[in-house]
Amino acid sequence: MTTGRCHTFGQCESANTEESCTDYTNAGEGTDCGLCESCNANGECNQIPTDDSTCGIIDCDGLDTTCRNYDDLTTGRCLTFGQCKSQNSADCNVYTNAGEGTDCGICKTCDGQGSCGHLPLDDSDCGIIDCDGLNTGCRDYSDLTSDRCGGFGTCESPNSGACIFYTDTPNCCNSNGDCHAPNICTSSICSNSHVCVNTPIQGCCLADSDCKKGMECTNNVCRAKQVPSMSPVAMIMLLGSLAAIGAKSIKV
DSSP, rough: OOOOOEETTTTTOOTTTTTTOOOOOOOOOOOOOEEEEEEEEOOOOOEEEEEOOGOBBOOGGOOOOOTEEEOOOOOOOOOEEEEOOTTEEEOOEEEEEEOOOOOEEETTOOSSSSEEEEOOSSGGGOOOOOOOOGSSSEEOOBBBBBBEEEEEEEOOOTTTOOOOOOOEETTBBBBBGGOOOOOOOSSEOOOTOOOOOSSSOBBSSSGGGGGTTTEEEETTEEEOOOOOOHHHHHEEEEEOOOOHHHHHHHHH
């Protein structure tokens, strides 16, 4: 007060009283008057602003998962009058979902909606799944390098029913059920009547050593060795050599 300062006879107006201090100017509506507090148009500090930089950056990383990334709050940080929103709480409502199919664990992928809930067909984290324990003398099972997920969060088991790829040795058998075609020379073979037997076929061979002396193996059959044919030039040279040997013998 700089005028009208006498309250009564011999007494000045009191300082800082509503009765004495009657002249004022209200701050503009929205003026900051405290943490998450602002003025109204009537000079009162009773409004909740949407945001207050005094709250700082509100951390939301503690809610992150492989399938959803929460953004830290840098706007809209006032929860109520005089109170900021809490970090890593339900107040963190701004996020980005990972794409559908994103790996979120062994034999698990994201669903595109922020959850880890899909089962993929294959996961390289399963490694090579061994199937060699199922091998027999006539069948070689291939290890699994694809379609390795047996269930959500689990890989297929080694040497199990998941091992469905194999290569059979031709005409090799372990039982009559393995016989599908006429046999060749093996120690365990399928007979022409599709019976699994362990006796060799007479006259059948895999190499010349399987045949008698003077015979050779041709198309798995022992045959008499063929005398190689001579070219005309070779025949003339042979005859000439024989003639020379004969003449020399007569001279002696």
